Amino acid sequence: AQSVSQHNHHVILSEAASLELGCNxxxxxxxxxxxxxxxxxxxxxxxxxxxxxDPLVKGIKGFEAEFIKSKFSFNLRKPSVQxxxxxxxxxxxxxxxxxxxxxxxxxxxxTLQVKP
Amino acid sequence: DxxxxxxxxxxxxxxxxxxxxxxxxxxxxxxxxxxxxxxMRGLELLIYFNNNVPIDDSGMPxxxxxxxxxxxSFSTLKIQPSEPRDSAVYFCASRIAGVLSGTGELFxxxxxxxxxx
Numbered sequence: 001a002q003s004v005s006q007h008n009h010h011v012i013l014s015e016a017a018s019l020e021l022g023c024n025x026x027x028x029x030x031x032x033x034x035x036x037x038x039x040x041x042x043x044x045x046x047x048x049x050x051x052x053x054d055p056l057v058k059g060i061k062g063f064e065a066e067f068i069k070s071k072f073s074f075n076l077r078k079p080s081v082q083x084x085x086x087x088x089x090x091x092x093x094x095x096x097x098x099x100x101x102x103x104x105x106x107x108x109x110x111t112l113q114v115k116p
Numbered sequence: 117d118x119x120x121x122x123x124x125x126x127x128x129x130x131x132x133x134x135x136x137x138x139x140x141x142x143x144x145x146x147x148x149x150x151x152x153x154x155x156m157r158g159l160e161l162l163i164y165f166n167n168n169v170p171i172d173d174s175g176m177p178x179x180x181x182x183x184x185x186x187x188x189s190f191s192t193l194k195i196q197p198s199e200p201r202d203s204a205v206y207f208c209a210s211r212i213a214g215v216l217s218g219t220g221e222l223f224x225x226x227x228x229x230x231x232x233x
Contacts, residue, residue, distance in 0.1 A: 034221070034222075036224075042226075043207065043224040043225060043226050043227055044159075044207070044209075044222075044224040045224070046221055046222075049221060090159060092222075103149070103161055103164050103171070103172055104149065104161070104222055105161065106151075106158065106159040106161075107158070108158040108159075109158050109159065
């Protein structure tokens with residue numbers, strides 16, 4: 001069964017600091033990978049996604065993530081965080097079957113708090 | 117364009133009462149997911165449908181929970197009887213699923229916050 005592990009549960013940074021959130025998944029086959037963000041009191045929104053091709057994926061708001069297949073990882077990065085990045089971040093994996101109908105499994109989430 | 121629409125946004129009920137949560141997916145989407153979010157357990161997949169058919173309900177906690185999708189534009193999640201431990205935010209999400217179409221991206225509704233006293 002596929003699973004997703006996010007190593008950092010709660011991260012506190014000062015503005016302008018660099019961010020890296022870890023995400024590892026367990027699944028032997030081909031996957032689609034996602035990062036979602038949930039701002040306080042809101043629903044989940046897509047930050048970025050990886051399907052194929054360039055393993056370095058750029059998303060909205062200056063976020064990027066790198067897919068390292070050999071490490072089963074899809075870490076999220078941002079060079080300089082802002083106070084408005086305070087939110088919960090979820091990594092998710094979708095096992096790619098022959099019909100792309102697999103379920104999307106989320107990690108436990110990482111709460112990012114950015115201090116002004 | 118309208119996104120995924122959920123109702124009610126908030127519900128407070130007493131233990132033992134029946135709760136029905138509703139979801140209207142994005143038009144044209146053929147895959148619908150129900151998730152539950154709590155502080156302790158994070159975001160849990162309860163059940164998902166493809167083309168109105170339940171594909172995987174292994175995440176449904178117990179028989180008190182049931183979900184239906186009578187047509188492509190409507191789904192319900194029912195809890196009967198409800199218990200305090202069911203208190204959570206329930207999210208519905210939809211996407212296009214298929215070999216030649218879609219990107220796998222899920223679009224989420226605003227969620228239904230359930231409090232069972």
